[in-house]
Amino acid sequence: MDVQQIINNASRLLKQKKYIESLEAFNKVIEIEPDNHTAWCKKGIALIHLKQYEEALKACDRAISINHSYYAAWEYKVLCLRRLQQYQEANDLCDRILKIFPDANHKHIWSSKAYSLYRLEKYQESLEAYQELANFDPLTDCYLFDRGLGLETQGKLKEALNHYDLCLKINSDYYHAWEKKYILVSQLNKHEEALIIADKLLELQPNNAVNWDRKSSTLFNLQKYRESLKVIEQAIKINPNNSVYWDSKGVTLDYLKKYSESIDCYDRAINIDSMYQSAWANKGRALQRFEKHKEALNLFNKALEINPDDDFAWHGRGTALYNLGKYQEAILSLNKALELNSNYYYAWYEKGRVLDELEQYKQAIDCYKKTIEINSEKPFNRKNKL
Template identity: 25%
Template structure:
């Protein structure tokens, strides 16, 4: 690829500058060359070289406004805001119509969290600048810092009106629409943008994402198709298209899309996992397993991969194999609540009740506070005769789920079993008040309690 004239000049200046540093000879550069050299080193994170270039530049051009503004930029980067401000005030007295002075003032105010004042400076910069898009984008960012998403969106849109190829502004506009839950408005805006810029693959891709959020998966596929037609190597669009095809239950087409991403770049664990899921949906067990194994090989720390392969064997009712993979997963990450929950479910299916109870306990200890975990755990405690502990767990669960009838009916049954009738009555009344319709849960879980006349009398009061 041929470099532009400006790029060739920039490369020549950089080579000349680095040669000067190696030989200790002093070469002359004009001030703009120095500015480009310094900004290049700042952009690439080589701050020591940027400082050296600035020092030499100011020695050769001590009155250059451009170099002093670059110095200000460097000082702001290093949080030396007071020194930067002093230089700016001196420059302002000389060149009050230089837009870069206002931009750097805004940067200082922004760093001090004075975002409204930063916007005021940028509004002044707008009256002097030729680069409206850049300043609009900066104003948009200040409004983002202030959590004013509507105003931010307005200025990012203005930025795109000045420069339709500013993709970061396009992403920011869509981010604002997303944050404000304005998916339909985002679709309308993107369609309008595409009418004027039909070959913007980024806009088509973002349109597809909005249709996906609106659960209009066919339209999402249509938009992603355009994105990939414009850019045949647009990996993100192929991935999103594949996800949409899965939602449409077009599993083979989704597999083809995922495989395209693997041709464009190294296979990701996400794509391998999704291909495995698609093959399982198609009933191709052999290929599903093959891709699940590829996923755990590619990324042994990906919990979704181990969960997929364990769940696969659970669905096949091959609990010994499922237990083998659950144990392997726990060997890699013993703090994963999802692994412990599956360990519990598998052991329950194998009638290893103490191991199952341990699994539910560990799952809870590692952050699982789902209702079904509490219920399954207490079921296991009841099976192994640990009723008191089951009551303790359910009382903890009421703090998370204070209005859950399933907890109340279980507490009622357990208290009755323990001979604590008053507490049993209290929780039975709670359960009946919360959900009378499902009161037969007592019969399912505690048949001996269900037949008690006192229990039936309480239930009868609510049926009337």
């Protein structure tokens, strides 16, 4: 078998992801022809896949020393430096490659440069590099979006947000990037910014009921309840058979103290989807406004049949039991709510009230202290007023 046949066989093994076998084959070529730059470069590629980055870097350097014009070896050397997290060196090498090979297709070099600059926290320069990359690859915005998704799954929300921003600077009408940005900004409680994004989503897709619901939710979080109500009604107008929208309208009406109207909305939600747990629990809360504690208890029980891990429903159940004078049962329900959400300050407060009735004053005071510790801006007095 001649050298070219061995190289072809080794390359085939590389494509088949048989990296150890391909490495052995490239080593065999190098034994026969120590100055075969192709074999050295592809040996480097195999080593990269085997995560032996230092050795891969040496192999790429050897290929370059044999044939200074072998572009692929330069590309893979950059990749080695990235894998070794030597981002400054990688960026510098990208600049060198751009000068040495001015007429080459630099798609991967601009990609590496943009990524390296991002990791160096040089965000403006990184954006400029991504914009250059877009000249070679029209899917650059998609690449940035996909990378943002990957970072999100790793829990790196701020990094993901940066990638969506980069994506939008390249393509300002990328709907899904705006959508993901809205979700992350909302999770970070940046509601003013979320409202601006919600308007952009509506500009791009004005007949999408989800976008009206998003804007309504953001206005609700900003305590603009009347505006929120008008907007959720737009979502219902587009899609009147969505239980979530009716439930959201009910909650908004509840905050506007229109309790009877809110109950009507919860009933609409339940009629559409009898397994929509939130509507059962919210209706229970609304009935408590009318002192219908026994009926409310039944609704909280129904909600918990559907979802036994809902802290809100356990809290509501505990409150209903308290109002029915069933203090020991109330404690058990409130403890369950706190087991699910240890920062649920309403549940801590209600537990304090129950302990008061049981004349367990020290424990009650501890619960009130915990309430204030969690949310010092909303201390309760004994009359349950904020």
